[in-house]
Amino acid sequence: MEHSSAVAAGQTFPGYSVPDIPWWKKVAVRLRGAPMLPLLILATLVFTAVFADFLAPHNPEVGNLRYRYRPPVWQDRGSWEYILGTDHMGRDVLSRLIYGSRISLVVGVTAVIVAGIIGTTFGILSGFMGRWVDQVIMRLTDAWLALPAVSFAILLAALVQPSEWNIIIILGVVYWTRYARVIRGEVLSLKERDFVRLAIVAGCSRAKIMWTHILPNIANSAIVIATLQLGVSIIAEATLSFLGVGVAPPKPAWGLMLAEGKSGLMAGYWWLSVFPGVCIMLIVLSANLLGDWFRVWSDPQLRQL
Amino acid sequence: MTQPLLELDQLRTYFVSAKGTRVVKAVDGVSFTLNEGETMGVVGESGSGKTVTSLSILRLLPPAARIVGGEIRFAGENLVAKSEREMQRVRGSQITMILQDPLMSLNPLFTIGEQIAEPLRVHRSMRGQSLVERIKELLRGVRIPSPEVRMREYPHQMSGGMRQRIVGAIGISCEPRLLIADEPTTSLDVTIQAQYLSLLKDIQKRSGLAMIFITHNMGIVAKMCDKVGVMYAGRLVERAPVRTIFTKPAHPYTEALLNAMPKLTEKTERLWSIEGQPPDLANLPPGCPFSPRCPKAEDRCHREVPPEFQVGDHHHTRCWLWERR
Amino acid sequence: MQGYIIRRILYACISLFLLSITIFCLVRITGDPAVLMAEPGAKEEDLQAIRREFGLDKPLVIQYVTFVKSVARGDFGKSIYYRTPAFDLYLQRLPASLLLASVAMTISLILGIPIGILSAVRVNTWFDNFGKIFAILGLSLPSFWVGLMLILTLSVYLNWLPSSGAESWKSIIMPAFSLGWVFAAAHMRLARSAMLEVLGSEYIKLARIKGLSERLVLLKHAFKNAVIPVLTLAGINLVLMVNVAVVVESVFAWPGIGRLLYEGISFRDFPVVQTTVLMGGLMIVFVNLIVDILYAYIDPRIRYGT
Numbered sequence: 001m002e003h004s005s006a007v008a009a010g011q012t013f014p015g016y017s018v019p020d021i022p023w024w025k026k027v028a029v030r031l032r033g034a035p036m037l038p039l040l041i042l043a044t045l046v047f048t049a050v051f052a053d054f055l056a057p058h059n060p061e062v063g064n065l066r067y068r069y070r071p072p073v074w075q076d077r078g079s080w081e082y083i084l085g086t087d088h089m090g091r092d093v094l095s096r097l098i099y100g101s102r103i104s105l106v107v108g109v110t111a112v113i114v115a116g117i118i119g120t121t122f123g124i125l126s127g128f129m130g131r132w133v134d135q136v137i138m139r140l141t142d143a144w145l146a147l148p149a150v151s152f153a154i155l156l157a158a159l160v161q162p163s164e165w166n167i168i169i170i171l172g173v174v175y176w177t178r179y180a181r182v183i184r185g186e187v188l189s190l191k192e193r194d195f196v197r198l199a200i201v202a203g204c205s206r207a208k209i210m211w212t213h214i215l216p217n218i219a220n221s222a223i224v225i226a227t228l229q230l231g232v233s234i235i236a237e238a239t240l241s242f243l244g245v246g247v248a249p250p251k252p253a254w255g256l257m258l259a260e261g262k263s264g265l266m267a268g269y270w271w272l273s274v275f276p277g278v279c280i281m282l283i284v285l286s287a288n289l290l291g292d293w294f295r296v297w298s299d300p301q302l303r304q305l
Numbered sequence: 306m307t308q309p310l311l312e313l314d315q316l317r318t319y320f321v322s323a324k325g326t327r328v329v330k331a332v333d334g335v336s337f338t339l340n341e342g343e344t345m346g347v348v349g350e351s352g353s354g355k356t357v358t359s360l361s362i363l364r365l366l367p368p369a370a371r372i373v374g375g376e377i378r379f380a381g382e383n384l385v386a387k388s389e390r391e392m393q394r395v396r397g398s399q400i401t402m403i404l405q406d407p408l409m410s411l412n413p414l415f416t417i418g419e420q421i422a423e424p425l426r427v428h429r430s431m432r433g434q435s436l437v438e439r440i441k442e443l444l445r446g447v448r449i450p451s452p453e454v455r456m457r458e459y460p461h462q463m464s465g466g467m468r469q470r471i472v473g474a475i476g477i478s479c480e481p482r483l484l485i486a487d488e489p490t491t492s493l494d495v496t497i498q499a500q501y502l503s504l505l506k507d508i509q510k511r512s513g514l515a516m517i518f519i520t521h522n523m524g525i526v527a528k529m530c531d532k533v534g535v536m537y538a539g540r541l542v543e544r545a546p547v548r549t550i551f552t553k554p555a556h557p558y559t560e561a562l563l564n565a566m567p568k569l570t571e572k573t574e575r576l577w578s579i580e581g582q583p584p585d586l587a588n589l590p591p592g593c594p595f596s597p598r599c600p601k602a603e604d605r606c607h608r609e610v611p612p613e614f615q616v617g618d619h620h621h622t623r624c625w626l627w628e629r630r
Numbered sequence: 631m632q633g634y635i636i637r638r639i640l641y642a643c644i645s646l647f648l649l650s651i652t653i654f655c656l657v658r659i660t661g662d663p664a665v666l667m668a669e670p671g672a673k674e675e676d677l678q679a680i681r682r683e684f685g686l687d688k689p690l691v692i693q694y695v696t697f698v699k700s701v702a703r704g705d706f707g708k709s710i711y712y713r714t715p716a717f718d719l720y721l722q723r724l725p726a727s728l729l730l731a732s733v734a735m736t737i738s739l740i741l742g743i744p745i746g747i748l749s750a751v752r753v754n755t756w757f758d759n760f761g762k763i764f765a766i767l768g769l770s771l772p773s774f775w776v777g778l779m780l781i782l783t784l785s786v787y788l789n790w791l792p793s794s795g796a797e798s799w800k801s802i803i804m805p806a807f808s809l810g811w812v813f814a815a816a817h818m819r820l821a822r823s824a825m826l827e828v829l830g831s832e833y834i835k836l837a838r839i840k841g842l843s844e845r846l847v848l849l850k851h852a853f854k855n856a857v858i859p860v861l862t863l864a865g866i867n868l869v870l871m872v873n874v875a876v877v878v879e880s881v882f883a884w885p886g887i888g889r890l891l892y893e894g895i896s897f898r899d900f901p902v903v904q905t906t907v908l909m910g911g912l913m914i915v916f917v918n919l920i921v922d923i924l925y926a927y928i929d930p931r932i933r934y935g936t
Contacts, residue, residue: 142641143648146918148873148910151891155907158895159656235772239877242774245895258775262881266793270782277775285770292766365838389844397841404839409832414854424840475840 119179768815
């Protein structure tokens with residue numbers, strides 16, 4: 001009893017003193033181990049997405065049919081005009097890749113946010129309210145998990161017009177379960193903690209407790225899941241676009257570029273299939289590495305520093 | 306004079322962190338001897354180095370730990386110098402160990418018979434019917450009824466007391482010369498504890514086996530051991546025959562441990578405990594490691610590490626208070 | 631234990647119910663189901679005829695009941711493109727997908743388990759780092775791109791393997807590898823963590839205390855215990871694989887249900903799409919139920935009470 005009140009008052013255990021380090025120094029020390037390369041890659045991609053209009057040499061959607069299927073600059077018939085070559089409509093591959101980063105990033109991030117909001121809400125409600133609310137949401141989650149994610153996304157995509165917003169909603173609707181389960185588990189253990197019990201005894205409304213007490217504490221886990229889901233979302237969008245139910249042509253979504261490039265594969269037009277895939281790989285790899293590092297970094301057991 | 310069975314000579318085992326920055330001196334200059342048929346108790350708080358000492362003897366240390374100094378002489382040979390292959394021959398046949406939790410010690414996927422058979426197969430090359438007979442004999446020896454049936458059963462089908470006895474049977478299967486028991490009764494019920502301890506004593510009488518009993522329970526020490534070693538912060542701060550430890554403890558820490566045991570004859574209202582916390586083994590204070598908590602500490606204790614002084618017959622302690630004038 | 635099994639079956643039924651309701655409602659919310667069932671360019675009279683034929687003008691509840699009844703009978707509607715019952719088409723193509731998934735699963739286990747276990751045994755060495763890279767790559771490379779790259783190297787440049795179809799045993803190698811790749815990473819991760827956990831357990835300690843050689847300790851004691859969770863996951867993943875194979879089957883024109891789904895989308899053949907998704911969900915629910923029941927037998931806590 002004495003200990004908790006002493007700690008609450010800002011003091012510490014007798015005989016033990018905490019040196020006073022400014023918060024930014026603490027953050028800088030912790031950030032020492034951050035994976036630089038993935039951060040750099042992601043930063044570059046965000047940069048190209050934002051400044052695509054200035055960086056891309058050509059119009060990504062309109063091509064010059066006289067320059068179809070040109071190879072990259074270092075091969076025969078290649079030119080500096082079209083550094084990474086052109087596709088079947090004479091469109092510059094590099095420009096399309098640059099604009100495509102915008103699509104991948106926007107769709108990926110937004111889908112993750114949508115799924116995160118839905119899943120976290122369900123997780124908090126389920127864990128905190130308990131009893132029948134919990135049962136209902138849990139059954140719903142189980143049933144949802146039973147749906148084959150990719151096929152279901154395809155079904156949904158087939159029912160609606162292909163568009164970016166539709167994909168975002170679809171991905172959000174399909175992937176929220178990943179959050180719900182984990183968040184629910186955390187909320188269940190949080191419920192037993194003293195500060196929550198105190199709030200209940202003090203008469204706070206349940207909504208207020210969930211908003212002010214529970215939410216900030218599970219935000220960490222939610223963000224960790226989100227970073228790991230980013231890669232999944234980007235690949236999912238690429239998959240949907242590849243199958244023709246995602247972003248519609250002539251938009252330069254990377255998955256769509258791969259689909260269009262497939263027909264040229266047997267003829268040896270390799271640049272149409274290699275470059276978009278490499279871009280997808282780089283962004284997903286970076287997101288995964290960053291997510292992994294973030295997960296370890298934000299582990300509350302290490303937070304005691 | 307016959308050679309002692311086991312002789313630890315200034316054993317030092319340190320844990321080094323991955324980057325080499327933190328060194329934990331888990332065992333720092335421990336020496337003791339053990340003769341054939343003797344039982345030695347090693348007592349101390351968690352983190353005092355008792356388990357690491359036993360793991361060092363068997364050379365089964367985790368990768369971060371290393372024996373950095375000293376010798377472990379077993380029947381004349383230095384175990385520290387042996388290769389892994391040679392140690393594998395020693396383990397299980399000459400020196401064995403009983404672990405704390407019998408449920409976790411047994412592999413859930415194999416039958417009891419199979420798990421007892423393994424060391425016999427490897428060390429004594431036993432096969433076939435003679436192997437089966439030996440397994441039954443061992444099970445009978447640890448008072449497990451209907452051994453033929455039990456042999457074919459799995460660990461989860463047995464009670465906790467039975468499992469611990471089976472672990473004991475595995476331990477003595479190849480008739481070792483030294484058995485190390487690491488808190489073997491901690492996970493047992495009190496009534497089973499007594500039975501198990503008497504079983505161990507029985508086995509020892511029959512086979513002349515030497516034992517090292519690692520425990521924090523002074524009651525068990527009183528019952529089972531011939532001599533006792535008290536460890537604190539990786540050092541052996543006192544070693545003496547068992548009666549002496551209880552009647553004439555020399556080191557203040559030993560006194561404190563004995564005082565902490567609630568006795569039926571005294572009437573006290575509060576339980577006595579030792580003030581303070583065990584030290585951080587990576588950042589030991591200069592001088593005697595117990596000095597911050599010692600009620601009798603003098604100035605010298607805080608500055609210099611005391612060597613071992615002799616107090617009486619076979620009784621040594623590491624305390625400046627016992628320095629011969 | 632009986633209570634546990636009954637509850638699991640109940641949950642499975644609820645899952646199926648929710649699954650069917652979801653698909654049922656989605657179809658009606660996003661547009662006119664009659665349009666979906668009809669051929670493109672159908673006129674209003676045709677649409678009306680379809681509505682009457684499929685009872686789309688009746689109240690929703692009755693529609694749902696009819697829907698469930700026909701599904702229970704195995705009638706999932708008729709494929710617009712092939713003009714045969716969609717269910718028959720599905721069953722026809724299923725074996726090919728199962729074959730692909732089996733080979734892919736085998737590849738993923740052959741790759742994943744040894745790398746995972748060796749990573750655990752040689753934890754924190756260069757091999758472990760290699761294993762970690764392997765795991766991350768598995769998650770980061772989309773399966774269809776792996777397929778495309780394989781085609782590029784092995785078909786176009788080296789001309790060793792055929793790039794599509796299912797004529798010979800050679801045709802299955804690239805698609806199985808592309809499909810198995812992602813799962814190999816997941817299995818490797820699980821094998822590694824399971825092995826690490828086993829290596830830290832008390833019975834491994836005891837095995838070493840017994841003086842058994844390290845090889846015996848690892849192969850006999852550790853391996854068996856570590857492999858169990860991986861195989862469990864693999865079993866569940868098999869069904870998942872069948873469903874995820876859509877893209878790989880499309881890339882390689884492999885005649886399975888994934889390709890069927892793709893065709894269904896391309897030709898706007900809605901009954902086929904619906905069938906594939908429903909059946910996929912059904913299989914997953916079914917497999918999860920079986921696994922749950924099996925666990926009831928294995929886990930003594932469930933078996934003997936609670």
